Amino acid sequence: MPEASGVTTVAIQCSVNGARYTATVEARLTLADFLRERCGLTGTHLGCEHGVCGACTVLVDGRAVRSCLMFAVQAQGREVTTVEGLAGPGGALNAVQEAFRSEHGLQCGFCTPGFVVAATAFLADNPDPSEAEIREAMSGNLCRCTGYQGILRAVAVAAAAGREELK
Numbered sequence: 001m002p003e004a005s006g007v008t009t010v011a012i013q014c015s016v017n018g019a020r021y022t023a024t025v026e027a028r029l030t031l032a033d034f035l036r037e038r039c040g041l042t043g044t045h046l047g048c049e050h051g052v053c054g055a056c057t058v059l060v061d062g063r064a065v066r067s068c069l070m071f072a073v074q075a076q077g078r079e080v081t082t083v084e085g086l087a088g089p090g091g092a093l094n095a096v097q098e099a100f101r102s103e104h105g106l107q108c109g110f111c112t113p114g115f116v117v118a119a120t121a122f123l124a125d126n127p128d129p130s131e132a133e134i135r136e137a138m139s140g141n142l143c144r145c146t147g148y149q150g151i152l153r154a155v156a157v158a159a160a161a162g163r164e165e166l167k
Helices: 031-038 095-102 112-125 131-138 149-166
Strands: 009-016 019-026 057-060 063-066 079-081
Touching (some): 057 112, 112 131, 131 149
16 A cells, blocks of 8 residues: 555565564565564575575575565565574574584575575475585575585585484
C-alpha cells in the first residue's frame, strides 16, 4: 500500500530460525537488511550486495539464497534460516560449523557465515560429495583470506561426519 511519502509498504509474516516475525516493511527492503536491522541477526553479512560474493547466503525453505538479492516481502509465509539458526541446543556447533573450526576453514571470518550456510544446503542435497562436487558447490562463495583449502577440507569433513552419524 503506498504511503503519503510514495513509498510502498507491505505487511509480512515469516519464520526466522523458528521464531515468528510480523513486520511492515518497505517493498524494496532486502531480506538481508530485514534480517540484520529488524531481526537483529547480524551473522548474515553484506559484502558485494550484488549476489556475487555469497556472504549473505541464508536458507529459505531449506534452499540456499543470496539474501541481498531477495526482497523481505518474498519471505512472506516462508521459513528463513540464518547462520545463527544452524547451531544446536545451547549454541553447540553443528557438524559444518565444527568442521570449519577444526579444519581452519576461516580466517577473518567475514565470508564464513555464507560458506557455512551454503555448505549446509549443499550437504543436505548431496551428503556424499566428491572433491570436484565440493569445489563446484563452494565456487559460488568468495573468500579473500584463506585460499579455500581449509574451506574445502571443512566441507569434506562435515560430509564424512554426516555419513558417520547415519551409521
